[in-house]
Amino acid sequence: MNNAKPASRLIWITGASYGLGREVALQLARRGDRVAVSARSADKLKGLAGEAPEGSILPYELDVTDGQATADTVARIEAEHGPIDIALLNAGTHEPVSADDFKAEKLRELVELNLMGTANCLEPLLATFRNRRRGQIAIVASVAGYRGLPTSAAYGATKAGLINMAESLKPECDRLGVKMQIVNPGFVRTPLTDRNPFPMPFLMEPEDAAAALIRGLDGDGFEITFPKRFTYLLKILRCLPYALYFPMIRRATKQ
Template sequence: MASRIWIIGGSTGIGAALAKAYLDEGYQVLISARNEERLITFAESIGCQYMPLDVTDRDSCINAWAEICQECMPDKVIISSGTHQEMPATEFNADNCESLMQVNYFGAVYLLEAILPTYLKSGGQIGVISSLAGYRGLPYASSYGASKAALINLCESLRVELEDSKVDIRLINPGFVKTPLTDKNQFQMPALILPEQAAAEIVKGLKGRSFEIRFPKLFAATLALLRHLPYKLYFPLVKRVTKR
């Protein structure tokens, strides 16, 4: 019997590219997303199963997992749901922060709450897509970056505890990927890649053993280096590089 994968946020961007890639790998693919019309249209176009889901609804996440497992428990889950909205300091507001945190962070939390008890017993792999933007604070990304930083911290914490369990949790940190979300950006995005390239990196990475899957490699390595710079060097550098 073919392996089964559940991809949340699977109707656009990286999630949609992953759905196609795993179909090519011979998986039974189930995708979920909040926009039901777009979800159905895409799922039918590539020939995979679908289940509408709003990740900000905790009960819906729990019920969706229970329903999926009644049919056939997935061997692998990828949490790719997320949203982005720039927020300059002059427009700083709690509503934006709360909205992004609800989707990007708590959406993953609700899904993990549902999935972990099952996988702790039976085993399984969970890929959580965060972002390189979560490494350090970046201009205009105080709400987005904070949500991704929280997600990185969450996955790191769980990885330590789950190391000797049957749960294989992975952290996925992409750089700039051309999606409907990044199309809104008003600045030049270095090392921009296509969703298909991102999907190929993720599929390959999840077959390997590394906890963190980050790409593109050179851009990711540069941002990783910036994590270690002292503030007196980091702030002037980032200001110069991101100046509009």
């Protein structure tokens, strides 16, 4: 694998106002890339641009649940700054859902942002990249999409959907010259994970997680996952039969 620093590129990151997306944007900008950043908060994007080298962060306020606005934003970025080389589709949120208080509306909200918001980005990107026969897309899912976990009935379902979507698109993207990747992080310290009331094994700081994600973008693998010790353990759990899996999860989560 070639680990040399790539030439300056135009990279679009959604969900860039906080957490992992924000840190990835900063690290890419500081190493010389131009980074178009999107989120719903214009103020947070402006603050992010102020922390990076002048002109390296390009803010675009956007709610990815609006399909037309998303397509328009992709067109604006390319009209104003040239072709997008890489898209990191990171916009998403988490909302605990339990059997004690299951609400379909919570699931709908997460589907609209995590799953449909990503699809809204993919539509214009794939059309553009397909015509050029080049481009790179990395979809941020989660290890929560590997198997069902307590309180993750909505979040895990959307992340599993993203993993399946990326897997399904990859063979065709390969044929079209488009590099498709899936990002499955473990626990990363962000405002979302700060809400978790339970211990988070192998919790990563956003700076370390962003560095790992960027190494994956520069690499050739389909899946980018970190921290390895934790995510590989979950991969093993994914292979267990239900008769073993559910008792282990009950003990681990005290359910």
